[in-house]
Amino acid sequence: MESSLFHEPWWLSAATNGQYEEAIVKRDTSIVGRLPYVTTYRGPFRLIRMPALTHILGPAVDAGWGKPQTKLIQRASITRALIDQLPPRSFFYQHIDPSLDDGLANVDGLVFQERKFSVGPQYTFEVDCRLEPSTLWSSMSQKTRQPIRRAEEKYTVQDISDPATFVTFYLANLKARGQRNRVDLANFPALFSECRTRQSGIILGAFDHDSTPIAMTFVVWGHGTMYYLLSTRALAADYGAVSLLLWTAMQEAHKLGLVLDLDGVYSSGTARFLSGFGGRLKTRLVIRQSQPPYSLLQLAHRYYARDETHYFT
Structure with missing residues (x-):
């Protein structure tokens, strides 16, 4: 299963003091998909993010063997199953590296989009x-x-x-x-x-x-x-x-x-x-989802942040 440093259990555990969760997909007894995340709350709103000091995350998938198209379909299926395991949430935010798995991770963006997440670019060198x-x-x-x-x-x-x-x-x-x-x-x-x-x-x-x-x-x-x-x-x-x-x-x-x-x-x-x-310019994908009530809270936060005489917690 190809992944990044930030998917390592030791990294996630240290970055969160052990307080991280994962959606997991198995094939027989083998894990073929992981989607780590941390949950925080802002009042009644449940927020799902990456841990602090963690710059990319997203699905880690073993797409198996076969032709590239077969592996692409298999990866999309596993990613879809991981997303569907996420708990109800007001907000979701993660960065993914689409170059993982020889570029097959690009399909993750399509699957998130299919599941009504917004997908945008972030650039790095x-x-x-x-x-x-x-x-x-x-x-x-x-x-x-x-x-x-x-x-x-x-x-x-x-x-x-x-x-x-x-x-x-x-x-x-x-x-x-x-x-x-x-x-x-x-x-x-x-x-x-x-x-x-x-x-x-x-x-x-x-x-x-x-x-x-x-x-x-x-x-x-x-x-x-x-x-x-x-x-x-x-x-x-x-x-x-x-x-x-x-x-x-x-x-x-x-x-x-x-x-x-x-x-x-x-x-x-x-x-x-x-x-x-x-360096050469490289594109990551920013995956975001915000439910309307929380979007209104974010909008209010940005409005009040413009005026330094107001404080919004």
Whole structure:
């Protein structure tokens, strides 16, 4: 059954403190389909999402053997059965990688659409770090390479073994910018510990000459892909420090024979920054379903959020 790092039971357990559920389809005694999710409540509304720090999920399916068309039909049938097992809900939201299972996972989007979910694109950049570092370096834009060279002169890069160091730095940088934390970091220490145990994750930090942290990045890997999961930089730091950490991650991915996924592109600024690393654009699918009462709540939330004198909980 082809899946991603984020489908691993150990990942799901650590990211949720064991509080995740799964729809499961079996063939005889063998599991041929899994759809993990977490359930939360907002008042009377049941929400089904991905766990915190989990960037893609969706169905993991064993489509069996046979011609591509046969496997496509079988995968669609299993995905349909997984969706039909989901509990009644007011809201559903997950990202899926349609390139899984040699691209057969594309049919998952069609099945979700058939079941009245909305399906839209989300974009990411993917860098094939199995190529030689010299090739990776020359593929980057000049505007990306120059800040990395300058950062290499000013900063040293270190492996950070204490997750609390990352969390403290992350929250301090948000506070300095007057921004609210939108990432649930409660289970970050447990998740990082599991990654370290399995040699599937690392925190990279850039430090100046007096050992002051300038930027930190958390990357994880498994199933042939490294993911750029979290990043933070000090208020006075420019993007060169983060670029240096990403270049370091690319070199680590090369040693491990991995592709680097630079994560979802959420703005034009992010797209400009990430496109400089020489990756190819890749499409994920965003699966969403919202029942009318909850849609009205979301609309009201967006309305009140425009006025900072109002607070909506």
